[in-house]
Amino acid sequence: MKSIASKLAQPAGLGLLAALILLSAGLVRAQPVWPFTPPTSPMAQRNSVNVVINQVKWLQNATRTSASFAGGGYGLLMQQFQAVRDQYAGFKSTLTPQQLTVGADQIAELDAGLDIIQEAFADFQTAMANGQSSVTAFANLRRVLNQAIGVWAQEFKRTCNQLRVGW
Amino acid sequence: MTTNSTLPPGARRARRRLSGLALAALGAALIGCASPQTARNEPTPREDFLESRHLVVLAMSRVDATLRALDEVAAQANARPRPAYEAFAKAVQRIEVDSIRVRQRTQAMRARGDAYFDHWQNYFASAPNQQVRRRAEEHKAELKQSFEAIQQGAQQARDAFRPFLTDLQKLRAVLESDPSLARIDAHKRLMLAAKDKGRQVQQGLDRILAEMNTITALLKPTGAPLNQ
Numbered sequence: 001m002k003s004i005a006s007k008l009a010q011p012a013g014l015g016l017l018a019a020l021i022l023l024s025a026g027l028v029r030a031q032p033v034w035p036f037t038p039p040t041s042p043m044a045q046r047n048s049v050n051v052v053i054n055q056v057k058w059l060q061n062a063t064r065t066s067a068s069f070a071g072g073g074y075g076l077l078m079q080q081f082q083a084v085r086d087q088y089a090g091f092k093s094t095l096t097p098q099q100l101t102v103g104a105d106q107i108a109e110l111d112a113g114l115d116i117i118q119e120a121f122a123d124f125q126t127a128m129a130n131g132q133s134s135v136t137a138f139a140n141l142r143r144v145l146n147q148a149i150g151v152w153a154q155e156f157k158r159t160c161n162q163l164r165v166g167w
Numbered sequence: 168m169t170t171n172s173t174l175p176p177g178a179r180r181a182r183r184r185l186s187g188l189a190l191a192a193l194g195a196a197l198i199g200c201a202s203p204q205t206a207r208n209e210p211t212p213r214e215d216f217l218e219s220r221h222l223v224v225l226a227m228s229r230v231d232a233t234l235r236a237l238d239e240v241a242a243q244a245n246a247r248p249r250p251a252y253e254a255f256a257k258a259v260q261r262i263e264v265d266s267i268r269v270r271q272r273t274q275a276m277r278a279r280g281d282a283y284f285d286h287w288q289n290y291f292a293s294a295p296n297q298q299v300r301r302r303a304e305e306h307k308a309e310l311k312q313s314f315e316a317i318q319q320g321a322q323q324a325r326d327a328f329r330p331f332l333t334d335l336q337k338l339r340a341v342l343e344s345d346p347s348l349a350r351i352d353a354h355k356r357l358m359l360a361a362k363d364k365g366r367q368v369q370q371g372l373d374r375i376l377a378e379m380n381t382i383t384a385l386l387k388p389t390g391a392p393l394n395q
Contacts, residue, residue, distance in 0.1 A: 105215070105275055105286050112274035116267055119329075123263075123336055132340035140260065147264040155268065 040094050046166035048091040049157075055080070055087045056153045063146040073138065077145060078121060084149065085114055088156075099163045106159040113152045120144045215287055219272060220379045226269040226324075227372045233258045233335065234365045240338075241358060244348040252346035259335045269372075270328060273321040284314040291386060298388035306385045313385075316378045324371025327364050334361035 059080040066073030092100075092107065100107065120141055127137040160166070236251075236258035243251035276283045288310065291303035303310065334357060341354055351358070 105279060105283055108275035108278045108283075109271045112271040112278065113267060116270050116274070120263070123333075126333070127336060127340045130337050130340035132343050136343060137340070143260060144263050148267055151264060151267050155271075 040096055042166050045091075045094045048087070048094045049160050049165055052084065052087045052091050052156065053153060055084045056149055056156075059084055059149055060146050063142040063149075066142065068135075068138065074121075074124070074141075077141070081118065081121075081145070081149075088114065095163070095165065099165065103159060103163040106155075106162065110152070110156060110159060113155065117145065117148045117152060120148065215290055216379070216382070220376070222269040222272060223372050223375050223379070226266055227369065227376070229262045229265050230331075230365055230368050230372070233262045234362060237335070237338070237358060237361060237365075240342070240346065241351060244346075244351040248346040248348070248351070252342055256339050256343075259332075259339050262335070263332065266328065266332075270325065273325040276318055276321045277325065280318075281314075284311075284318075287314065296388055299386050302386050302388075309385055310382060313378045313382050317375050320371045320374030320378065322371070323374065324368050327367035327371060331361060331364035331368050334364060 059077070062073075062076050062080045066076050088110070095103070095107075123144075124137050124141040127140065128134055233255075236255040239251045240248065240255045288303070288307075291310070292300060294300050294303070338354060338357055338361060341357075342350060
């Protein structure tokens with residue numbers, strides 16, 4: 001008797017298990033897929049600030065050491081600048097909603113600042129197309145990038161201070 | 168709204184000096200906005216208004232200097248063109264960098280729209296000086312008008328700046344190898360176009376400055392000494 005009952009219960013149990021699996025799968029699928037967000041804590045904020053500042057230093061170093069356009073210097077500068085943009089995007093994702101609200105103007109300005117600085121790359125290409133020597137055009141690019149990212153970094157640090165980032 | 172560009176240079180200087188003194192009085196009344204009351208880890212609003220005015224004045228002087236350097240290239244074309252060219256190239260590089268802060272501000276004004284000036288309004292509304300707070304409330308409508316005019320001036324300056332810089336960079340490139348009279352003459356049109364665009368930038372900046380001076384006059388506490 002017991003064995004018949006257990007034999008009958010087995011398919012019912014399996015069916016229940018399958019239903020639970022399907023249901024949980026459905027539930028999992030129904031949940032929205034959130035993009036990865038780094039934790040927002042003073043420590044995470046301080047880290048992200050340092051990462052941006054270090055990346056700016058790397059870019060400034062590259063502007064001093066990448067002596068020639070022909071030697072792949074342009075690609076290196078472009079790569080380092082893109083890295084600043086990426087690290088800055090990471091930094092923004094660590095800000096609290098309050099910091100984002102109070103500092104909305106400053107954040108918009110920092111965003112615009114990077115867009116403006118990026119124009120230096122297009123200016124370099126245009127200068128060469130207009131007949132400027134690659135040596136001079138590349139020297140201009142390096143100088144402008146070095147100084148401009150320095151100005152931007154100062155604004156970045158000031159904004160972090162005002163918004164109490166990492167406090 | 169008055170435009171500085173229509174005034175003679177002497178009157179412009181005197182006007183700037185007077186508005187500078189009025190601004191100093193307003194600045195003294197605004198300093199410390201909201202900072203004593205805020206908790207240690209709460210964001211503090213920055214002194215947007217005073218800073219923005221400073222940036223506009225700086226940008227105006229850079230545009231002036233660049234246009235003067237461009238004039239000098241034309242003036243020295245049949246005398247000593249190379250030093251004039253070198254000075255011009257330096258001026259272009261300087262304006263490329265020094266204009267970044269004002270350009271990023273005008274771009275942010277466009278991106279944020281009215282919300283950008285809400286921060287200014289809050290800044291005035293939280294001034295430690297009661298008179299400034301009261302005047303900001305009384306003149307809310309005029310302030311809004313001034314903010315709109317600043318937005319328009321910023322748009323004019325922003326729209327003209329990029330083409331102006333492109334012309335300057337092109338001139339720097341084409342004259343680099345040979346800044347001779349013949350070459351300068353061949354690019355006379357480009358020089359005139361650059362100067363025209365530079366004047367448009369100046370007009371936009373002038374407009375912003377004039378409106379900022381209007382705001383300063385509106386909010387300045389009565390009886391405050393001008394040289395405070």
